Amino acid sequence: MSDSDAADDWRVVDSEAEYETPWYTGGYDLVEQPDGTTKKYYWAELPDAVVVVARDSDDLLFVDQYRPVIRAQCLELPAGIVEDGESYEAAAARELREETGFVPDETVLLQRAEAATGVLRHERGFVVATGLTEVGRELDTNEFLSVERVPVEEAVAVAREQPANDATLEGVLLAKEAGLLRP
Structure with a gap:
């Protein structure tokens, strides 16, 4: 059919x-x-969003932030809304810079996926960012977060820790499937 x-x-x-x-x-x-x-x-x-799997040497960059909706501190991949006319790759570079202070040399779209199809109209793009250069953060007014480095071999375990974030778990598993989490 x-x-x-x-x-x-x-x-x-x-x-x-x-x-x-x-x-x-x-x-x-x-x-x-x-x-x-x-x-x-x-x-x-919801508007489209991007989730960034940013690899710097043998680490992935995560952000640690409080999520008021679930009343919990969360360790997550950087992510954010895709602005009008922006590609997933461009949104990934922008969000990565804003949240972590790193600019990538390369961004590659791994996967697009609809999120929570039983209740949401919301697409996510999962993007890998490599060749990172630190230039300084530009946090939005509602972002109170810190950057955490997670060794690639620990990324799946960290993503699975409660409260597990669906976008982070999906991004890390897609990166693992693509062979991007090898030390």
Whole structure:
């Protein structure tokens, strides 16, 4: 069955944005299901984001920051929103500089993926950054974080520590699969 055939079986009867915030829009689609019944499918729509796997020698750069939404301190890969007209690679370089103070010589897109497809309309790009030069950070006004170096051979274990962050875990596992975590 092709995607268009499947979509024909799931006709959107109505789509309603119920609220907007500076970070996302939330609403629902009233969908006619294949059996003819209808159901509201709720969603939140966020801008695209980038997750940066930044390798400096035999270390990956992580950021340590408090996440008020889950009320926890988190060790994560650098990440952020992709600005209008910006590629994932350009967003990765910008976010890496802002959060860690490093500028990469090269950025390569590893993977694009939809996040939490049961509730979000949100795509992430996972980008590897190499050839890093330290130039100084430019933190956003809501960023209170420190940079932590994690040896590549410990990256998977660190990413799995609670509270595990889905984007960090995915980025590290994609990097491992691509052979980028060898010392």
